[in-house]
Amino acid sequence: xxxxxxxxxxxxxxxxxxxxxxxxxxxxxxxxxxxxxxxxxxxxxxxxxxxxxxxxxxxxxxxxxxxxxxxxxxxxxxxxxxxxxxxxxxxxxxxxxxxxxxxxxxxxxxxxxxxxxxxxxxxxxxxxxxxxxxxxxxxxxxxxxxxxxxxxxxxxxxxxxxxxxxxxxxxxxxxxxxxxxxxxxxxxxxxxxxxxxxxxxxxxxxxxxxxxxxxxxxxxxxxxxxxxxxxxxxxxxxxxxxxxxxxxxxx
Amino acid sequence: xxxxxxxxxxxxxxxxxxxxxxxxxxxxxxxxxxxxxxxxxxxxxxxxxxxxxxxxxxxxxxxxxxxxxxxxxxxxxxxxxxxxxxxxxxxxxxxxxxxxxxxxxxxxxxxxxxxxxxxxxxxxxxxxxxxxxxxxxxxxxxxxxxxxxxxxxxxxxxxxxxxxxxxxxxxxxxxxxxxxxxxxxxxxxxxxxxxxxxxxxxxxxxxxxxxxxxxxxxxxxxxxxxxxxxxxxxxxxxxxxxxxxxxxxxx
DNA sequence: CGGTACATTGAGAAATTTCAAAGTTGGTGG
DNA sequence: CCACCAACTTTGAAATTTCTCAATGTACCG
Numbered sequence: 123x124x125x126x127x128x129x130x131x132x133x134x135x136x137x138x139x140x141x142x143x144x145x146x147x148x149x150x151x152x153x154x155x156x157x158x159x160x161x162x163x164x165x166x167x168x169x170x171x172x173x174x175x176x177x178x179x180x181x182x183x184x185x186x187x188x189x190x191x192x193x194x195x196x197x198x199x200x201x202x203x204x205x206x207x208x209x210x211x212x213x214x215x216x217x218x219x220x221x222x223x224x225x226x227x228x229x230x231x232x233x234x235x236x237x238x239x240x241x242x243x244x245x246x247x248x249x250x251x252x253x254x255x256x257x258x259x260x261x262x263x264x265x266x267x268x269x270x271x272x273x274x275x276x277x278x279x280x281x282x283x284x285x286x287x288x289x290x291x292x293x294x295x296x297x298x299x300x301x302x303x304x305x306x307x308x309x310x311x312x313x314x315x316x317x318x319x320x321x322x323x324x325x326x327x328x329x330x331x332x333x334x335x336x337x338x339x340x341x342x343x344x345x346x347x348x349x350x351x352x353x354x355x356x357x358x359x360x361x362x363x364x365x366x367x368x369x370x371x372x373x
Numbered sequence: 374x375x376x377x378x379x380x381x382x383x384x385x386x387x388x389x390x391x392x393x394x395x396x397x398x399x400x401x402x403x404x405x406x407x408x409x410x411x412x413x414x415x416x417x418x419x420x421x422x423x424x425x426x427x428x429x430x431x432x433x434x435x436x437x438x439x440x441x442x443x444x445x446x447x448x449x450x451x452x453x454x455x456x457x458x459x460x461x462x463x464x465x466x467x468x469x470x471x472x473x474x475x476x477x478x479x480x481x482x483x484x485x486x487x488x489x490x491x492x493x494x495x496x497x498x499x500x501x502x503x504x505x506x507x508x509x510x511x512x513x514x515x516x517x518x519x520x521x522x523x524x525x526x527x528x529x530x531x532x533x534x535x536x537x538x539x540x541x542x543x544x545x546x547x548x549x550x551x552x553x554x555x556x557x558x559x560x561x562x563x564x565x566x567x568x569x570x571x572x573x574x575x576x577x578x579x580x581x582x583x584x585x586x587x588x589x590x591x592x593x594x595x596x597x598x599x600x601x602x603x604x605x606x607x608x609x610x611x612x613x614x615x616x617x618x619x620x621x622x623x624x
Numbered sequence: 625c626g627g628t629a630c631a632t633t634g635a636g637a638a639a640t641t642t643c644a645a646a647g648t649t650g651g652t653g654g
Numbered sequence: 655c656c657a658c659c660a661a662c663t664t665t666g667a668a669a670t671t672t673c674t675c676a677a678t679g680t681a682c683c684g
Contacts, residue, residue, distance in 0.1 A: 332539030
């Protein structure tokens, strides 16, 4: 995955910061048989919705709160975050978006959101026309089921996070973030290594966990000093998997 | 609404703590023309799902995490909370449930949840068979739309709460709870009084806002001393509406 | 009348934030 | 290859918020 991101970076840089648009590259997409891209959008079905893909450089906004979306977005490659920006400039990250993630399952209902989306690495996203998707969901019970699952999953996830923020300490919340990234990584069958890419800055970890970057720094250091995990330089090394999941796993 | 709850209490007490079951009282339900109960379940449609209603006394559990639900639940009368219980006994309240609220729009998918539900006052809930609802949603695009709206609303709400817990102070979160209760009250067209029923104990306010009951007590007192609002004895008096909504309103 | 749950208070400890400054890192252009 | 810049990380010290523990006060119910 790391080299995927690297080659994406090159592509984006060649485009010189301007989003590069491309007509439905789904035919060759490595995700086409997984997640939504396989089950919902494609695989030779007669009227499979067709998407338009965009490349976004790291740190660029993929979507700004309040604007009109260009469709139902799926992250094809790279990492992004979905966040709310408060009037005083602070941010709360609502969720991490990894390859294969549907950005918002409510996008077939609304085309404006109160959250924004920012690329952490170079990112490729694919946009599908809401109307087509909606039609497909109404026509095809399997697609309907899949969509319900997606929404239910998003809701479960948001409520898990809510408990996390309401009841758990800074250390537990940061550990939970690492555990979550680890779990996502495993479920996509990537090499279960002791070290993997984790492109969040401390500021971003802070925004995720509802903390100050300074305090985040201290907690990250304590996790390192206690031999639990070493977060930094775009990667995380798992030092004590048992201790980490004891601290971080929700419930 | 207060006297509604009082008469409900009497009914529940007559039943002596044992949940009282009743076959589909929707025909005479005062909610039948509003919310889900009107648009989704009823109003003379040929195959409108039929519910079974239950009465629950204050402080009793309506549903316990992990058990099988007896259907898709709607709160008909009274106040309840949906909460997660942690292994160490602490609780996080996920949402307030008021009359007309669908308990969980994902209930047509799953029959077990990780949250529990407790009655704050005497409560009447109505349970509808998931399969019938699901069929209706697939058959009737208006019902489908309505259901999507419900889920999207739940998701928006959860994410608003997430930002609240992640970014705001104890005072702001408690004020937000009052503002929310006030808004719900207004949207159901109840008398826009300076004082209204608010049957949460300080412990429950604490569980909602992710705080300690002791700290909650101090914040509640400060809100009273600062002439903003007076929470207690099952009611809240709004003392300075402008200040309250300045402190409490999200974003 | 007693009991149970709920609310309040005080004092001290712990967690987290704030402010401010200094150290690191990686990328860019000369 | 070096210098520089910008973003990110680390550190210290003090303030603030929130929690913990423990005791006391209060209201309602049977």
